Amino acid sequence: MISADTRLFGAVEAGGTKFVCAIGDASGRLIAEHRLATRDPASTLAETFAFLHRVESQHGRLDAIGLASFGPVDLDRRSPTYGRILKTPKPGWSQVDLVGGFTREFGARVGFDTDVNAAACAEHRWGAARDADTLVYVTIGTGIGGGVLAGGRPLHGLMHPEIGHVYPRRHAFDRDFAGVCPFHRDCLEGLASGPAIAARSGAPLDRLEDSHPQWDIEADYLGQLCAQLVFTLSPQRIILGGGVMNQARLLPMVRCQARHWLQDYLDRPELSSGLDRYIIAPGLGAQSGVLGALALAIDAAEASAR
Numbered sequence: 128m129i130s131a132d133t134r135l136f137g138a139v140e141a142g143g144t145k146f147v148c149a150i151g152d153a154s155g156r157l158i159a160e161h162r163l164a165t166r167d168p169a170s171t172l173a174e175t176f177a178f179l180h181r182v183e184s185q186h187g188r189l190d191a192i193g194l195a196s197f198g199p200v201d202l203d204r205r206s207p208t209y210g211r212i213l214k215t216p217k218p219g220w221s222q223v224d225l226v227g228g229f230t231r232e233f234g235a236r237v238g239f240d241t242d243v244n245a246a247a248c249a250e251h252r253w254g255a256a257r258d259a260d261t262l263v264y265v266t267i268g269t270g271i272g273g274g275v276l277a278g279g280r281p282l283h284g285l286m287h288p289e290i291g292h293v294y295p296r297r298h299a300f301d302r303d304f305a306g307v308c309p310f311h312r313d314c315l316e317g318l319a320s321g322p323a324i325a326a327r328s329g330a331p332l333d334r335l336e337d338s339h340p341q342w343d344i345e346a347d348y349l350g351q352l353c354a355q356l357v358f359t360l361s362p363q364r365i366i367l368g369g370g371v372m373n374q375a376r377l378l379p380m381v382r383c384q385a386r387h388w389l390q391d392y393l394d395r396p397e398l399s400s401g402l403d404r405y406i407i408a409p410g411l412g413a414q415s416g417v418l419g420a421l422a423l424a425i426d427a428a429e430a431s432a433r
């Protein structure tokens with residue numbers, strides 16, 4: 128039952144392959160949810176708007192809407208293109224004005240950030256990092272993206288972090304693979320994303336034998352990433368999610384490789400005996416993204432109330 132004074136928020140995880148739309152309350156409870164494949168912007172947004180209008184008519188007006196979007200996006204509120212998706216290889220989506228579109232459609236406050244920054248917010252608010260306010264959330268799937276929470280706030284700067292496009296050192300058994308990133312070829316996403324694994328090995332990780340070298344290659348690249356994150360951002364927690372991380376045996380291998388690349392340079396128990404509580408799986412599972420959008424909506428409503 129939803130009581131009449133429950134504040135309701137819209138949440139839209141705008142992903143490159145699917146949109147997850149929901150409404151929820153301030154406690155992180157989702158009340159209704161709708162998933163759709165990401166198609167062209169007009170029809171995708173029309174279906175999203177229709178769902179939110181339907182739930183508004185059933186449950187009451189939305190206080191605010193949170194949009195957790197695939198990137199790159201413009202997060203600079205002073206910019207004339209604030210709220211838009213920037214240049215993307217996804218056909219038709221470059222320059223789509225997400226914040227403007229939802230604001231015009233619903234007249235509600237709209238919170239906006241990258242899907243991974245939003246997921247980091249959700250993990251801090253309700254998930255595996257409630258006791259850490261500086262953390263990194265990385266998703267390893269069709270692409271690789273990372274969101275950063277610094278002092279409890281999503282890190283924006285020039286734009287937002289694009290953690291998937293750093294360059295790892297090549298694994299000894301992976302000298303010849305060109306990489307699949309359309310921009311950089313052999314950046315981390317080009318070498319360790321799901322499509323990179325499939326291009327190199329001919330199959331996804333879960334169909335490769337435990338002894339297949341792909342496992343070590345993947346763990347090595349992700350271990351390098353974790354070490355680089357420790358050295359550059361000094362997070363209190365690193366959360367690794369996404370489809371590739373669904374293979375349970377991978378996470379301990381990544382920790383082992385991270386330890387190797389850290390080389391005991393930093394004398395902290397979190398980075399040695401405590402590594403299994405430092406590099407962890409998401410507490411919210413596959414719902415980090417949509418709950419992140421909900422967190423953005425709640426933050427937007429709170430900001431407008433101040």
Ligand code: ZN
Nearest residue numbers: 292308311314
């Ligand atoms: Zn790249």
